[in-house]
Amino acid sequence: MNKETKQMEKWSGEFGKEYTIRNALTLDEMEALYQRNYAVSRTEMNLNFIGDFDRSIRILEVGSNIGNQLLCLQKMGFSRLYGIELQEYAVEFTKSRTKRINIIEGTAFDIPFKDSYFDLVFTSGVLIHIAPADLEVVMREIYRSTKKRIWGFEYFSEICTEIPYRGSTDLLWKNNFSKIYLDTFSDLRLVKEEKYKYLENENIDSMYLLEKM
Numbered sequence: 505m506n507k508e509t510k511q512m513e514k515w516s517g518e519f520g521k522e523y524t525i526r527n528a529l530t531l532d533e534m535e536a537l538y539q540r541n542y543a544v545s546r547t548e549m550n551l552n553f554i555g556d557f558d559r560s561i562r563i564l565e566v567g568s569n570i571g572n573q574l575l576c577l578q579k580m581g582f583s584r585l586y587g588i589e590l591q592e593y594a595v596e597f598t599k600s601r602t603k604r605i606n607i608i609e610g611t612a613f614d615i616p617f618k619d620s621y622f623d624l625v626f627t628s629g630v631l632i633h634i635a636p637a638d639l640e641v642v643m644r645e646i647y648r649s650t651k652k653r654i655w656g657f658e659y660f661s662e663i664c665t666e667i668p669y670r671g672s673t674d675l676l677w678k679n680n681f682s683k684i685y686l687d688t689f690s691d692l693r694l695v696k697e698e699k700y701k702y703l704e705n706e707n708i709d710s711m712y713l714l715e716k717m
Contacts, residue, residue, distance in 0.1 A: 507611070507613040507614070507638075507641070509613075509635060509638060510635070510674055511633055511634065511635055511638075511674065511675060512590060512611060512613075514672070514675060515590055515591060515633065516590050516591050516592070520590070520591045520593075520594070521591065521593045521594075524569060524570060524591060524593055524594045524597065527569075527570075528570055528597070529570075529572065531572055531575050531576060531579070534546060534572045534576070535547060535576075540703070541700075541702050541703060541704075542700045542701070542702065542703065542709075543703060544700070546573070546576055547576055547579070547580065549657070549698075549700070549711055550576060550577065550580060551580070552698070553655065553696060553711060553713050554624070554655065554713070555580075557582075557624070559580075559581040559582050559583060560583060560584060561582070561584065561623035561624055562584040562586070562621065562622045562623050562624075563577065563582060563584065563585050563586065563622060563623065563624045563625075563626070564586045564587070564588065564615075564617070564621075564622045564624070564625045564626070564649060564650075565585075565586070565587045565588070565625075565626055565627070565628070566588055566612045566615065566625060566626070566627050566630060566642075566646060567588070567589060567590070567612060567627055567628070567629075567630030567633075568587030568588065568589045568594075568598065568607065569589060569591070569594045569598075570594055570597050570598050570601070571587060571597075571598035571601065571602050571605060571607065573626075573628050574587050574598075574602065574605050575601075575602060575605075578602075578604070578605060583604070585604075585605045585606065586605070586606040586607075586608075586617075586622070587605065587606070587607045587608070588607075588608055588609075588610045588611075588612070588615060588616070589607065589608075589609060589610070590609070590610070590611050590612075591609075592609055595607055595608070595609045612627075612630070612634070612642045612645060612646070613638075613641055613642060613645060614645065615645045615646070615648070615649045617649055619648050619649070620648075620649070620650065620651040621649060621651075622649055622650050622651065623650070623651050623652050623653065624650060624652065624653040624654075624655055625646045625649050625650040625653075625654055625655070626654070626655035626656060626657075627646070627655075627656050627657070627658065628656070628657045628658075629657065629658060629659070630658075631643075631656065631658050631679070631681050632658050632659045632676055632677055632678065632679070633675060633676060633677075634677075635674065635677075636664050636677055636679070639679075639684060640684075640688060643684065643685055643688055643689075644688070647685075647688075647689055647692075650716070651716075652715060652716055653695075653713060653714065653715050653716070654685060654692070654713075654714040654715075655711075655712070655713050655714075656681055656682065656710075656711070656712050656714075657709060657710070657711045657712075658679070658681045658709065658710060659676075659677075659678040659679075659707070659708075659709055659710075660678060660679075660680065660681075660699060660708045660709055660710035661678035661679055661680065661708075662680055663679075663680070664677055664678070664679045665677065665678045665679070680710075681710070681712070682694060682697055682710065682712035682714065685714055686714070689716075691716055691717045692714045692715065692716060692717070693714065693715055693717050694712065694713075694714055695713040695714065695715050696712065696713045697710060697711065697712040697713070698710070698711050698712075
């Protein structure tokens with residue numbers, strides 16, 4: 505489905521490029537940020553959720569930005585890694601700093617892979633930037649693209665809550681994303697979910713793993 509939204513226009517332009525430049529952390533810097541935020545590293549979170557998975561499974565990150573999550577997985581031993589990213593600058597930046605990771609420019613509304621091509625499809629801080637009215641379209645693309653599992657790490661709220669972002673509206677929403685998946689797809693089951701509270705405030709992030717039955 506080819507679709508152009510206000511959010512896509514914003515993130516693919518200068519606003520998105522400035523975000524990427526501002527947050528161009530190394531993998532070690534990202535790990536340190538997670539430690540400061542949650543007292544646990546991203547690698548530790550990953551091991552908790554997918555540490556036992558075969559390292560040869562095919563994995564796609566939707567909204568990979570500069571590729572740190574994929575680099576983290578690669579360091580853990582996963583070898584068949586793909587990323588799709590809306591922003592051209594982030595795609596080129598990722599290609600300049602990674603090896604043997606397949607990065608392409610594209611959108612979550614039209615994932616350019618055949619049905620069930622991946623064993624695992626995941627997002628990290630991406631669904632929060634999809635307008636609530638468009639969430640089902642994106643989730644259906646993610647669901648279509650995975651053979652077995654959907655994995656996510658997103659801002660959590662029991663109910664949909666919009667948050668102003670850098671002086672703008674219509675760019676960021678907290679939500680109960682795992683529940684939305686489960687309500688949308690009757691053959692998904694929740695394998696695992698953990699809430700990670702920020703150390704310095706009351707905000708909560710949720711990591712969840714879903715599986716097709």
